[in-house]
Amino acid sequence: MMQKPTLRFWQILHMNVGFFGIQYSFGLQQSAVNPIYDFLGASPDEIPLLNLAGPVTGLVVQPIIGALSDKTWHPRWGRRKPYFLIGALLCSLALIAFPFSSSLWMAAGLLWILDAGNNMAMEPYRAFVADKLNDEQRPLGFQMQSFFTGFGQTLANLSLFIFPLIIVGKTGSLPTW
Structure with missing residues (x-):
């Protein structure tokens, strides 16, 4: 088996910065979806069912994308990067459209797209770090993953x-603490 090159600290750091974006998207999904559902008129008993869209999507998408990314190869992008790109584009589009949801089912559909994009980017990204780092550097790589995740x-x-x-007047009102 071919020996993987030893990477510098900054190369490992740059390799993991994308986890920040993925987890930021997951964090917004987890914390901002219920207020949007509430604003669109969801009753309290509908919200748990609407929130199932994310986890169910992850259960379906993760194994499929994981298997596909293990078998994909592109001469320029490798086997993981096409999934990062497609997942990031899906997430970005869904996050941009989410605040403009005009109906409850539009918001639920965007949640499915957002979660599919998050999972499409996340699972190959985890494997990317293990693919690129040698055995001695993997602990540092996974620590950086954890840092950017948190x-x-x-x-x-x-x-x-x-x-x-920051955007007073554009979002309706200030939060009450």
């Missing part, structure tokens, strides 16, 4: 309070 989730939750303060 940072993305934290900032996503904080941004629900920060954005209304």
